[in-house]
Amino acid sequence: MKKGKKVSKLAFHEALRGYLFIAPALILLLGLLFLPMVKGFGYSLTDFNILKNWDYNFIGLENFQKILKNRDFPVILKNEVFFALTVTVITVIVSILIALLLNSVKRCKNIVRALVFMPWVLPEVVVGSLWRWLLNGEKGLINSVLVDYWHVLPEHIQFFSSSLSLISVCMVYIWRTYPYVTIMLSAGLQGIDRGLYEAASIDGCGKIKQFRYVTLPGLKYVLSICSLMAMIWTMNGFGIINILTAGGPGVSSTTLPMVIYKTAFQKFRFGLASGYSVIQFFxxxxxxxxxxxxxxxTKEEEA
Structure with a gap:
């Protein structure tokens, strides 16, 4: 009996020691993430405006009523959903293809991986500025090559026009995001037992069937994590959009992070901006x- 008490006491002290070790990180997380989040929820119920000497009053759900009555809000919401889904889906598909190619590379594998990973490590300012130059409607490199040198197109493409601006932003974000997903999937591919491919080959499965019945099930967990992370990153994307189009022309490429930024730091209406933030959070x-x-x-069906 005494021995059991000693073991339980020892386990308690070990657990307590573990919690003490992670306590500093938890305190930082609480101070830098959860408290601002709670404060943001609180501000969304006020008319907080720094131009009014930092005074604010409780106004209930008035900010959310203003947002819903804003005639541009449906367009902004549609942009947000289209942006998130398009970037996530295409990024995952492109990353799977590139990961399969990387897995088949025999020579200079590390150099190739470094080149693939490069867009991810570049700062957003560099990525935005680079693509703003490449996609420029008059002097951009892509237009110069396609129209002036190869004469493939009769006239320059206006990538930042109201009809193409959001698609252009999606394309840049795909280029920016695919390296991370590719590296994760490449690591996942290396974790799949090669014997499964050999067994599938003996059973008469071609490359397509091997991909469907061996590769995809083996990557399911990694795909789930990468897809979710890519979607969250995309929905929070701001820097590159701000550099490329600043949400324009009009609101054609405006997403929720852009309207939050403009409302808070151009109009100084922090209460209303917090309302947009709460909507984005949900x-x-x-x-x-x-x-x-x-x-x-899907997991339950497999079980």
């Missing part, structure tokens, strides 16, 4: 919960 949560539920349902 949208991300809904997307994440739907995705996790779909993943869970």
């Amino acid at each position: 949208i991300i949560m809904v997307f994440a919960l739907i995705y996790l539920k779909m993943t869970k349902a």
